[in-house]
Amino acid sequence: MMEGFPMSRLSQFTAILAVAMLAVLPLTARAAEPADAIEYRKNIMKTLGAQGAALALIMQKKVPADNVAVHAQILATTATIALKAFEPKVEGGDAKPEIWTQWADFSKKMNEFAAGTAELAKAAQAGGLAAAQPKMQAALTCRGCHDTYRNQK
Numbered sequence: 401m402m403e404g405f406p407m408s409r410l411s412q413f414t415a416i417l418a419v420a421m422l423a424v425l426p427l428t429a430r431a432a433e434p435a436d437a438i439e440y441r442k443n444i445m446k447t448l449g450a451q452g453a454a455l456a457l458i459m460q461k462k463v464p465a466d467n468v469a470v471h472a473q474i475l476a477t478t479a480t481i482a483l484k485a486f487e488p489k490v491e492g493g494d495a496k497p498e499i500w501t502q503w504a505d506f507s508k509k510m511n512e513f514a515a516g517t518a519e520l521a522k523a524a525q526a527g528g529l530a531a532a533q534p535k536m537q538a539a540l541t542c543r544g545c546h547d548t549y550r551n552q553k
């Protein structure tokens with residue numbers, strides 16, 4: 401009994417500490433700086449840029465087309481998470497404020513981009529470069545969005 405007391409105090413303390421940490425963790429996670437939100441969406445865009453550039457090299461026959469379906473799939477997957485990265489209304493970077501004042505149109509453009517790249521990925525998976533090539537232009541609507549919603553450097 402004499403030994404049991406400090407043990408139970410210890411486990412009580414451990415339990416309280418665990419609860420306290422659970423309470424604190426979400427707070428620290430929520431305290432994202434505006435700069436972080438901008439950097440995050442830029443990183444998603446950089447992924448699109450890298451995969452788009454890889455596909456361009458394949459289409460120009462400068463590199464083998466073996467991985468065309470993988471690149472198309474990474475594009476498609478990244479497209480599905482891109483909209484969420486713009487949900488926090490954080491002006492800055494090269495993002496135009498119209499993204500948030502015309503959110504319905506911006507999100508429509510992003511969802512269409514996601515749908516188009518999904519179709520591209522499906523075609524590439526099924527029929528390689530020959531099947532993907534005709535869908536490339538319709539899927540890569542990058543420019544159409546950038547012209548409206550991104551500040552030119």
Ligand code: HEC
Binds near residue numbers: 442510
């Ligand atoms: C529906 C809109 C939309 C689509 C579609 C879109 N982008 Fe973007 N993109 C943006 C916006 C907005 C920015 C500016 C983000 C910022 O600076 O905060 C951007 C920025 C970028 C950047 C610059 C990132 C940096 O480091 O500053 C690259 C590269 C890029 N996009 C590539 C692409 C490529 C490639 C595609 C197509 C395969 C694409 N984007 C499709 C809206 C879009």
